Amino acid sequence: MSAAATSVSPGSARFARYFIYATLVIFALIYLLPLFVMIITSLKPLDEIRSGNMLALPQAPSLDAWFKAWGTACVGVNCTGISGYFWNSIKMVIPAVAISTILGALNGYVLTKxxxxxxxxxxxxxLFACFIPFQAVLIPMARVLGEIGLSNTTAGLVLVHVVYGLGFTTLFFRNYYEAFPDELIKAAQMDGAxxxxxFWRILLPSSGPIIVVTVIYQFTNIWNDFLFGVSFASGGGAPMTVALNNLVSSSTGVKEYNVDMAAAMFAALPTLIVYVVAGRYFVRGLMAGAVKG
Amino acid sequence: MAFLEIRDLYKTIAGADILKGIDITLDKGGFLVLVGPSGCGKSTLLNTVAGLTDVTKGDIVIDGEIVNDLHPSKRDIAMVFQSYALYPNMTVEGNIAFALEMRGVPKSERDEAVRAAAKTLQIEHLLKRRPSQLSGGQRQRVAMGRALVRKPRVFLFDEPLSNLDAKLRVEMRAEIKRLHRDTGATIVYVTHDQIEAMTMATKIAVLKEGIVQQVGSPEEIYRRPANLFVADFMGSPAMNLLEGKVVTNGAERAIEFAGSGSDGPIRLAMPSSVRETTFVDGQSVILGIRPEAITDRGLTDPEATTVSIVDALVDLVEPTGSDTFVVTKIAGKEITARVRSDVDARAGETFQFAFNLDKAVVFDPKTTKRLA
Incomplete structure (x- = not known):
């Protein structure tokens, strides 16, 4: 009888499990609700949005708003959609992520080996670079960019993000390489490398998890950054986040919620894709760092 | 002329002297084992030879060339690390070929050399695997293959067997010895295991606190340890060390030890090794005698010239199967004797021990050095 007294009866264990799952599902729904509203709103025509329920499914789903947001919506005075700004962001994020990751890896390599x-x-x-608030570096950074002639350019934004991201990428790689055996480096030295x-032949091929972590982290941060973008690249060179803001705030007359939502979806898509593709490596990499670090 | 010379080598790390004037030479094809307790500087010494640690003072000479300032890769030496240090991202083949690849050896030659090394070590079937798919012993072989393939002037081994289990260690020990015999390589080997040192070396250097205590053949080190540290460190069970006084026993000198309990003092004849040494009566000395030189009367070496028979109380009997170790107390110190396994010795009873003093040595308790 002692077993029955100490263990929970099967019925109540099942109930506890249902309760846990129900709670998880409810919270997942709450988190997903904004995304749901964004997607259905972007698929409805304006009339339906204004007259109907926010949560109601579109009667005749159409991608018109998406095409408009991409190609013809007005951002400020230019009515060419957000496609140009989307490419601005891509042109900024890829070199910035690549450079800051490689430099972080090199820094970590030097700092440990x-x-x-x-x-x-x-x-x-x-490390201190990780704690400096963005706002504190705005004015000095603007001056530096002006001095070296990179104001209002994508290259300038890349530079800013690389400099600002280096603290984090160095931290990631240093902690990862700290656990990497020194004897391997010594052996490679004796082998004549x-x-x-x-770095290329021994260290980097063993750095998969931490590269994924760094790339996701940097990609998300740089893609989603608004402050540096709005400060250092206004006008035609602005990144996606800035353009989205301008699009939403510069609509004249009727507020086109469906276009705004579609544009916001475009802004969110790349990070979403990165997480879906590499998310499990992200968690794995964080765990590896935590155990070994 | 010696092939590898370590001349008056000093190494200071963060103000602490790790190596204090090391002088060792090794002939071509020799197998030098650096042995000592942890922290004695043996691994540091190996790293200086490898070039992974630079020297504070002194020279390292390989084949007549001072290599102090030469990069590790330019010294033409290979090293086997304690952790094996196999590149995790490469196959066994890639690991073994890496050094050749770095030296720009063409692919066909590389493959040939890798195959030859793999054949020597019997790891041909593992070439396509990754290190994570290998057992400890296999990794050990791959690490040796990586060194072997380069045909270096000197091989360095840094405690290569300490991560293996006891049985595998004995196997690999024999394997390394065989490899040395077959290739005629010059090897420097670091270990804290004195049995490894004894079984493999052609020359042993015993280190303690950055100072070489003794350099010599395994036999020299074992039979005639230079000082008390070497005597105690080498050999298992350890050499028996007994403090006594020199007395005159008729025409001969002898060493007298305080007996245990009610027994009178015990006298042992002066060991043959110090026949020529002059002593004064009452001088204190430490007698060193290996367990196998203290036996039952039946096992005494018939050639022995100086044997003392002592009756003593048996404290403990440890049968190992092949022999039996009998522990007794003389002069308040435990001493171990190795007797035949079929001898009837029982704890608490008196046993007749035969001390073969031809094989004993005498130390000065003040300087701790062996008296010749």
Whole structure:
């Protein structure tokens, strides 16, 4: 009888499980609701939005609003849609993510395997970059960009994101490489591999999880950034986030909710895709870092 | 001329002297084992030879060339690490070929060399696998293959067997020894295991706190340890070390030890190794005698010239199967004797021990050095 007394009866265990799942489902629905509303709104014509229920499914779904947002919606005074800004963002995010990840990996490599006097101080200062609020660097950064002639350019934005992201990428890679055995580096040295050969042939091929983590983190941050974008690249060179803001705030006359929602979906899609494709590696990479770090 | 020379080598790390004037030479084809307790500097010494650690003072000479400032890859040496350090992202083949690839050896030659090394180590069937798919012993072989394929001037082994289980360790020990015999390679091998040192070396250097205690053949180190540290460190069970006083026993000198309990003092004849040494009466000395030199009367070496028979109380009997170790107490110290396994020795009873003093050595308790 002691077993029955100490263990929960099957009936109540099942009930507890149902309760847990029900709670999870409810919360998942709450989190998904905005996305749902965005998607159905973007598929409805304006009349239906104004007259109907926000949660009602579209009577005749159409992609008109999506095409308009992409090609002909007015952003500020230009009525060419958000496609140009979308490509601006792509042109910004790909080099910025690639450069900051590679530099972070190199920094991590040097800070763990080619230690120099003061390496701790250097790492400490790089960590500091993670804590500086964006707003604090706006004015100095604007001046630097002006001095080197990169104001209002995508290249300038790439530079800003690389500099700002380096603290994080260095932190990720340093902690990952800290757990990487030194003897492998020594063995490679004795085998005749130099600094970069060791990096390319030994270290990078073993860095899959942390590269995924860094890329997702950097991609999300840079793609979603608004402040740097609005500060350093206004007008035609603005990234997607800034254009979305301008699109929503510059609609004259009738507010086209369906177009706004479609544009917002375009802005959210890339990060969504990155998470869906690489999300499980993200979790795995974070765990690996946590256990080994 | 010696092939590998370590001359007056000093290494200071963060203000601490790790190596304090190391002098060791090794002939071509020799097998030098650096042995000592952890923290004695043996691994640091190996790293300086490898070039992974630079020296503070002194020279490392390989084949007549001072290599102090030469990059590890330019010294033409290969190293087997304790953790094997196999590249996890490459196959076994890639691991073994990596050094050749870095040196720009053409693919066909590389494949040939990899196959030859794999054949020597019997790992041909593993070439396409990754290190994570190998057992400890297989990884060990791959690590050796990686060194072997380069045909270096000197092989360095840094405690390569310490991650293996006992049985595999004995196997690999024999394998490395066979490899040395077959290839005639010059090897420097670091270990803290004195049995590894004894079984494989042609030359042993015993280190303690960054100072070489003794360099010599395994036999020299075992039979005539230079000081108390070496005597105690090498050999298992350890050498028996007994403190006593020199007395005159008729025409001969002897060493007298305080007996245990009610027994009178115990006298042992002066060991043959110190026949020529002059002693004064009452001088304290430490007698060192290996367990196998203290036996039952029946096992005494018939050639022995100086044997003392002592009756003592048996404290403990440890049968190992092939022999039996009998522990007794003399002068308040435990001493271990190795007797035949079929001898009837029982704890608490008196047993007759035969001390073969031809095989004993004497140390000065003040300097801890062996008296010749």
């Amino acid at each position: 080619w230690r120099f006097p003061g390496h701790k101080l250097v790492f400490g200062m790089m 130099g600094f970069f050969k060791i």
